Amino acid sequence: MTMEKTTGYHSVSWSEPIIYQLGGEGRRGFRAPQTEEEIKGSVGDVLSQLPEKMRRRNPPNLPELSEPEVVRHFIRLSQETYGVDSGIHIHGTCTMKYSPKMNDAIARSPKLADTHPLQDAETVQGTLAIMYQLRKWLCELSGMDEFSLQPRGGAHAVFTNARIIRAYHNLKGQSEQRNEIITTVLSHPCNGGSPAAAGFKVITLYPDEETGYPEIEALKAAVSKRTAGLMVTDPYDTGVFDSNIDEYIKIIHEAGGLVAIDQANANSILTKLRIGDLGADLCHFNLHKSFSTPHASTGPGSAAIGVKQELTKFLPVPIVQFDGKKYYLDYDRPNTIGKVGEFYGVVPNMLRAYAWILSMGAEGLREASEVAVINNNYLIKKLLEVRGVTLPWYKAHPLRLQEARFSLQKMKEETGVGVEDVNHRIVDYGLQDMETSHEPWIIPEPLTPEPPETVTKEDLDRIAQVMHDISREAYSDPELVKTAPHNAIISKIDKSPASDPTKWAMTWRAYIKKNRSERQ
Numbered sequence: 001m002t003m004e005k006t007t008g009y010h011s012v013s014w015s016e017p018i019i020y021q022l023g024g025e026g027r028r029g030f031r032a033p034q035t036e037e038e039i040k041g042s043v044g045d046v047l048s049q050l051p052e053k054m055r056r057r058n059p060p061n062l063p064e065l066s067e068p069e070v071v072r073h074f075i076r077l078s079q080e081t082y083g084v085d086s087g088i089h090i091h092g093t094c095t096m097k098y099s100p101k102m103n104d105a106i107a108r109s110p111k112l113a114d115t116h117p118l119q120d121a122e123t124v125q126g127t128l129a130i131m132y133q134l135r136k137w138l139c140e141l142s143g144m145d146e147f148s149l150q151p152r153g154g155a156h157a158v159f160t161n162a163r164i165i166r167a168y169h170n171l172k173g174q175s176e177q178r179n180e181i182i183t184t185v186l187s188h189p190c191n192g193g194s195p196a197a198a199g200f201k202v203i204t205l206y207p208d209e210e211t212g213y214p215e216i217e218a219l220k221a222a223v224s225k226r227t228a229g230l231m232v233t234d235p236y237d238t239g240v241f242d243s244n245i246d247e248y249i250k251i252i253h254e255a256g257g258l259v260a261i262d263q264a265n266a267n268s269i270l271t272k273l274r275i276g277d278l279g280a281d282l283c284h285f286n287l288h289k290s291f292s293t294p295h296a297s298t299g300p301g302s303a304a305i306g307v308k309q310e311l312t313k314f315l316p317v318p319i320v321q322f323d324g325k326k327y328y329l330d331y332d333r334p335n336t337i338g339k340v341g342e343f344y345g346v347v348p349n350m351l352r353a354y355a356w357i358l359s360m361g362a363e364g365l366r367e368a369s370e371v372a373v374i375n376n377n378y379l380i381k382k383l384l385e386v387r388g389v390t391l392p393w394y395k396a397h398p399l400r401l402q403e404a405r406f407s408l409q410k411m412k413e414e415t416g417v418g419v420e421d422v423n424h425r426i427v428d429y430g431l432q433d434m435e436t437s438h439e440p441w442i443i444p445e446p447l448t449p450e451p452p453e454t455v456t457k458e459d460l461d462r463i464a465q466v467m468h469d470i471s472r473e474a475y476s477d478p479e480l481v482k483t484a485p486h487n488a489i490i491s492k493i494d495k496s497p498a499s500d501p502t503k504w505a506m507t508w509r510a511y512i513k514k515n516r517s518e519r520q
């Protein structure tokens, strides 16, 4: 059987050389105008003002291409890529929803794009008004009292929250004693990693076999006078909501700690559940997940942290305030943890999130959450019909929220084909591969699709069909799957140079050195 018959799919493959191999000496796409004599006269010879040792002896070896050559090169590369704008994208734990183009257009408006972060606040009243209003909406959606939009992404938001937890204990003279953060292994790893980066010791709880989340007794055993706080994700990447959460919050509060809940998976609960109402002290949203702004790899990410009243004094500066007549930047906050990023944050993404919420309205947000959950449960039903696929904790949680983490362990045992092979084969069918799991893989051979509200029933049927086809191949011709991808731009990549210390090279110089010594 030919590959064409198997998949009916052909990706665009241009065998495109790197840009240095294109063009020719002297070719130019743009010729900068000569500096006018008058300017030369007043500025002088700029180069001579640089110290001799900092000046290049030879011009840099840059590619030399005409404008059409540049355009064609990048168009061809773009045709070889896959993203939310070119096909179905259900990479789990990322909430890869469509980013509306109208919001991009608004964010690119010269009214915003041509402003400068150092401009006087009086001259950027519109931007400040949007930031102010967005914060109010996020408070409304989370049950928190105040928000900061400064963190650049989820892990940075968790880091910021960890610093607020430290500042809170510090003000009470307890920061040396309270140096432990408790998290759960199914939380996004930044809930352990970011507090560790902020200087805390981290205790990780594992899920109970039946429920998929830790037992209350496990948390009680971990809590002590050293507990600074609990930092966990809820809902988890398994699509399970940890319904012990209010009990955890009670236990941590009784022990004198604070609770920060990672709300990056909030797509399924917007307008339905407010983590602040359950008693959490801090939380964060990823604007680039739940609020439709482009994901980090296709544009800078942006997160937002929310806190209860008692913690507002620790928020990063500046905070946008309104004095009844105008908006201003408030730096006068003596207990602030300081700045966690330059200027205001990622303003274009704030604007996109603002525009998205405004266009959706409360009803629209609720509908988006409901459709995402229905999509997910439809896909669960379809994928559980695929041979070799199981869903851990199915008995306790047959229905899930925004996503589900399946296991292909059965397929692996019966055919030798594991999740990475399946993911490579998915690419042959013209789809994006799916998330497996963050480390550690406590679910064997994990596969985590997350169909947000912007996928259609036809999309979901196609994904299920592809999984059925690949499963059939795994049981009849496992080598075909194990050697995939066959039909993609890049064939199977040897991961060992990235994971094997004897082969990896962190710098170009190390690479040359290692390869030289290997050749000798």
Ligand SMILES: Cc1ncc(COP(=O)(O)O)c(C=O)c1O
Pocket (backbone or CB within 6 Å): 093, 094, 152, 153, 154, 155, 156, 188, 190, 233, 262, 263, 264, 265, 286, 289, 296, 301
């Ligand atoms: C639940 C959860 N928390 C935190 C993060 C980290 O966010 P970021 O990648 O923006 O640092 C992610 C990533 O998508 C996530 O899924």
